[in-house]
Amino acid sequence: MAQKRIELPQGTLDLLILRTLALEPQHGWAVSERIHQISSDVLLIQQGSLYPALHRLERRGWIKAKWGTSENNRRAKFYELTKTGHKQLELEKDSWKKLAAAVAQILETA
């Protein structure tokens, strides 16, 4: 089972988190579940590694956190995108697309 999964390239986790949070404020577990579902289990992400990334993004001021109540009525920490976070998401999306396109082109033609 492990063989089928792909390790996440460095730095892309941030992009995925930002993208996930762009829809609505969510707590860590939801972010993890969502990435898991949408990527159809292809990406190998240690669930724990999400949290250092979330805190790093918070330090950079791209997301902010506040405590709220979860669906099952428990206290949970919710993250949401800030203004600079939105900008950063656009930037990262752009550069990711460029990178992906470039890599794809090389694979096609070379």
Place this chain on the structure above:
Amino acid sequence: MVNDLLFRLRSLFRRNADESEADAELRFHFDQQVEKNLKSGLAREEAIRRARLDFGGHEQLKEEIRDARGVNLIETLFQDMRYGLRILGRTPMISGIAVLSLALGIGANTAIFSLIDTVMLRMLPVEKPEELMQVRIREPQSPSGESDATFTNPLWEELRNRQDFFSGIFSWSSTQFDLAQGGAVHDANGLFTSGNYFSTLGVRPAVGRLITEADDKRGCPGVAVLSYGFWQDHFGGSQNAVGSTLSLDNHIFNVIGVSSPGFFGLEVGNKFDVAIPVCAAQIFDGPKSRLDRRSWWWLTVAGRSKPGLSPDQLKARLGVVSPQVFAAALPLDWEPKSQQDFLKRSFQAIPAATGTSYLRQQFTQPLHVLMGVVGLVLLIACANIASLMLARASARHKEIAVRKALGASRARLIRQLLTECVLLSTAGALLGVLFARWGTSLLVRFISTGNNSVFLDLSFDWRILSFTAAVAIFTGFLFGVLPAFRSTRVSLTSAMKGSQSVDAESRSKFRPGKWIVALQVALSLVLLVASGLFLRSLVKLVTMDVGFDRNNVLIVRANLHNAKVAPDQQPAMFDEVESRLRALPGVVSAGRSVMTPVSNYVWNSDLEVDTPNAPTGEAALAFFNFVSPGYLGTVRTPLLAGRNFNDGDTKAAPRVAVVNETLARKFFPNGDALGKYFRVHADPGKPAPPIQIVGLAKDAKYESLREEAHPTAYFPVAQITELTEEQVFELRTATRPSVLVPAVQEAVAGVSKAIPLDFATLAQQVDDSLVQERLLATLSTFFGGLALLLAMIGLYGALSYLVSQRQAEFGIRMALGAPQRSILKLVMRDVAIVLVGGTAIGVCLSFAMLSVLQKMLFDVSPHDTFTFITAVGVLCAVATVAGYLPARRAMRVDPMVALRYE
């Protein structure tokens, strides 16, 4: 960026809250996951196991979160420091030596630097010092950059009245005043100031008022301003000082105020005690005062340049005004040729923000040399600590391996090790600053001489403190980087095996240590050679035949100015004093003269002789002294031929002279000087009587010990041509000269009570002229010794470490039957390698570096073979001892004990 920092700081203070929040957050996630797993039909235990697997280590995550929040950077710094202190405290002896040697190195650097700072770099404590410019006089033919600082009063007044490019221009002159009224001289540092001196400098009064323009008018009454320090010392800071009077050279002055604390004048190294207006010179000089004398050079001039005036503009304006000023202040009694030269002189202005200082020209070079010396000492100290760190790092081999195995990154470990080094150097710097405080005041006392005490404001300023901080950080890294990088390059497997005494490995481990010690040996050799050169110079200067005998001679300077005798009666009075002094018990012989040897004063003029090819111009310059018949015998300058002066050489008798060998050789190359005549060059219209040479004296040093013998002529003091109110008595004493001081005072008081006396000894006077040489010799020897000691500690430490590393090997060797001597040889071979390598590098370095000392040496080449050989000899001898101690320990290794470690 700011945001980031704030976040980190906030995290630091909210540590506990953050910690529990992170806990809650992770727990929430974990619970959710478990729930999900349960829903998918897993048994409870399996659900928890899976969740844990997916999630990763809880504590590890928290650490990563702390990292991500940036708490760690600051927090680990504290952690590193705490841990570092603990590690250093575990070996108090070694850490103590490290801190002490660093403190000596850093302290020496700070001390020398703070002298350089105060003497050369520091701005004057006045308003906007950067605007101050000193005006100097340039002779047309003198090389560029060379100029003279002193003005005559007419020159100063003309310049002041004709300039409009300084917002304020002022003059001053330093002098000595006798505060006592008769009896022993009580000198105070006097300062003549022009009326606007204080106001232009922006100095405010502490009490009363300062000298103003109104006080500086011709015919002014005597008013005086005290310096703050003098006010404190002599008036106890009493308000009543203002309005009281002060006797300066027997003239009464009214005290009008006290200047602000911290202001010492414009001459770094001097401080003034009493300031009086320039016009008051008339009070001392009488009607023919220096105020109108056109060839009495005594004032220094500086101004505050107008804002917006560029240096070039200022130069141009000075150029325009120069001819007018010099024409108006032309000395009328000069020869036409000299007058023409005078008119061609011009003014130039140089920045004076740091004031002026005679110390600068005297000590700039020695201070730079000493800075280099202490720099090397510090380098050696650093090398010591580096090898110490290397050795200790190997001892911590296992600890580092364990920490690495537990997941510490190499960067993290290096940071830990460097923190320890910076801790060491910080402690060294703190202690060093203490040493420096103590060292600088010692240094200042060192360069102060009997009649010239040096005053320097030695308070630390930002420049000195940042210098020390920079040195401390730099040294910390210097001795920390190599060991930190080496010791964190640990192979986990070999460390875990717990064995590291593989022979080859430990040998290679000593290699950087060996290089460091060789470098120390080389550097300390450089310092040893330098100190040897300075010592030899000093010894040569001190033991050289100077042409007189300086021991047991008391010098008594007497001034008849206040004795109220007519000028034509003064010689008789001096004669009377001389004969009374000669009769004192304990006086072997007595003489009197106008000049004393090596006193920094000269009296010279051109000689004219009738011989063909006689020297002219500069070459015709000869140096004079007027002496009583007893003088030559008293200072023991031997008479080689002819006769000495006697009572027959009176004012009315034909003019005669005793000349020294150099004068005789120079002006009478045929060797027939005795009986010949010469004249002293005189201005046209003035008489220049022929003077017959009646005696030939041995060459004696006149101005300084370093000089080539000056052509010197002695004349009978009875035939002196100018009124000389101050003359000097030389007394050769049977015992210590100073013992005679009370008897001399009493004897002179028997002639007149109004003769101030100033005492010195000839030996002290000669000694004082060697301050620079003695400073260099003493300090370089001290630091050379220190460097040697540090290098030997380094050698000893490195070898001890090597021996402990190879203990097992030695044990095996001895168990297999190797004799003790072969073990000794094994260790001493390492000593030899280090010594030979270090000495070779050191000799090359010395050859390359020490040529710069040439000018400061006397009669010694910077490549002096004797000095080199001695230095190498001393080094080898000491190194052999330092090396033998650990080698002996190696030799005595008990094979049983050594092998048990395996």
